[in-house]
Amino acid sequence: MKKKEVLVLEDLLGSNKKIASEIRNKLKERGILTINFLSSPGAGKTSLLEKIARRLKPQYKMSVIEGDIETERDADRIRAQGIPAWQITTGGACHLEAKMVGKILSQIPSDSDFLFIENVGNLVCPASYDLGESIRCVLLSTPEGDDKPKKYPKAFSTSQCLIITKSDLSSTLPFDFDRAQKEAQSINPQLHTFITSAEKEKGVEELANFFLSSLKNLRKKNA
Amino acid sequence: MKKKEVLVLEDLLGSNKKIASEIRNKLKERGILTINFLSSPGAGKTSLLEKIARRLKPQYKMSVIEGDIETERDADRIRAQGIPAWQITTGGACHLEAKMVGKILSQIPSDSDFLFIENVGNLVCPASYDLGESIRCVLLSTPEGDDKPKKYPKAFSTSQCLIITKSDLSSTLPFDFDRAQKEAQSINPQLHTFITSAEKEKGVEELANFFLSSLKNLRKKNA
Numbered sequence: 001m002k003k004k005e006v007l008v009l010e011d012l013l014g015s016n017k018k019i020a021s022e023i024r025n026k027l028k029e030r031g032i033l034t035i036n037f038l039s040s041p042g043a044g045k046t047s048l049l050e051k052i053a054r055r056l057k058p059q060y061k062m063s064v065i066e067g068d069i070e071t072e073r074d075a076d077r078i079r080a081q082g083i084p085a086w087q088i089t090t091g092g093a094c095h096l097e098a099k100m101v102g103k104i105l106s107q108i109p110s111d112s113d114f115l116f117i118e119n120v121g122n123l124v125c126p127a128s129y130d131l132g133e134s135i136r137c138v139l140l141s142t143p144e145g146d147d148k149p150k151k152y153p154k155a156f157s158t159s160q161c162l163i164i165t166k167s168d169l170s171s172t173l174p175f176d177f178d179r180a181q182k183e184a185q186s187i188n189p190q191l192h193t194f195i196t197s198a199e200k201e202k203g204v205e206e207l208a209n210f211f212l213s214s215l216k217n218l219r220k221k222n223a
Numbered sequence: 224m225k226k227k228e229v230l231v232l233e234d235l236l237g238s239n240k241k242i243a244s245e246i247r248n249k250l251k252e253r254g255i256l257t258i259n260f261l262s263s264p265g266a267g268k269t270s271l272l273e274k275i276a277r278r279l280k281p282q283y284k285m286s287v288i289e290g291d292i293e294t295e296r297d298a299d300r301i302r303a304q305g306i307p308a309w310q311i312t313t314g315g316a317c318h319l320e321a322k323m324v325g326k327i328l329s330q331i332p333s334d335s336d337f338l339f340i341e342n343v344g345n346l347v348c349p350a351s352y353d354l355g356e357s358i359r360c361v362l363l364s365t366p367e368g369d370d371k372p373k374k375y376p377k378a379f380s381t382s383q384c385l386i387i388t389k390s391d392l393s394s395t396l397p398f399d400f401d402r403a404q405k406e407a408q409s410i411n412p413q414l415h416t417f418i419t420s421a422e423k424e425k426g427v428e429e430l431a432n433f434f435l436s437s438l439k440n441l442r443k444k445n446a
Binding site: 004005008012040041042068069070071073092094120121122123124125141143144145147148150151152153154166168169172173 | 227228231235263264265291292293294296315317343344345346347348364366367368370371373374375376377389391392395396
């Protein structure tokens, strides 16, 4: 990378960090737990969100921001459950940035308990952009393979939570859960790991409980 | 994007295009068919390459460039088949650039028939960077879902070839081959489509034949 490019990138990341920090403070003050979902395309972010929503919805209020290059498809899937969703189409950009989230912030209902952000499907670039979330989750689907953490380390090193998805497919795949988890933990020993299948509703309760206890902690600190 | 960022990006893409064009001319003159594989992480680029290699190797000479953020894993898999492979680790960058390929060019054996380039696993950024290839192939694995072409249109609009991978998994998945193909063709009517399973060795022969006839065409033009 040339010096000029490096300077522009540093400038961009610095300004993103500042905006993200402001967003995080505002959302925390409002008692909203914000969760940023990162993964490759098709790892099952929206399907998992649908299942988590069904579990949390009777008692808790959710809002969802969907990031995609094009189409409103994911936001439409979430809205079909009666959950307010905002679609950000980046028109080519490979990740969400804090300022995009910032523009929507005033529209998020103030009685929301959770704000889920589904990032653009990409295991690389979104890892460099803090969106003001309290929890970052990286999703790894079993068909992608257990060798991905070391190949895409930043998504794993910057997350608090690893969600292995599509566990129901593993019987026909050479996916070693132990290897994937060990490799991810070697990059980031603090990772909370969940093994899930949206299709079979496995692991969804444990994950929802993790988000609920994180929400309680956030509100305890506010009190 | 700010004006300064746009200018730097335009500068970068312009210089990449120029280098890519020089690489394409050099490789064509040497009678080498260059194929750039683009896909999400874990769509099966390396597994498919291994199977294609087994089919082409008895008669044809291949060289492979592997792109990854970190690790030499993919190059090691290719080398295990006795095929010369160069690993480019970008150390964070989300795509290969023509200049990275240019640095390796002089090492590619001059009697190679094929140069395969496996890009960084990312369905977004690599689509914007011409590497000097003759054929660009976008791979879409069945677990990713049939709704991806319109969500990630540039990878499909800039490719000549769509390879649907992991077709053996489709019986347990809600993947509609017809929908995926129609959506991809609506973006790019010129796409040659192949349905493959590296696991079951399906569609590999058809794909290898497509590369072989493309090689013949390239050499006919040279003659």
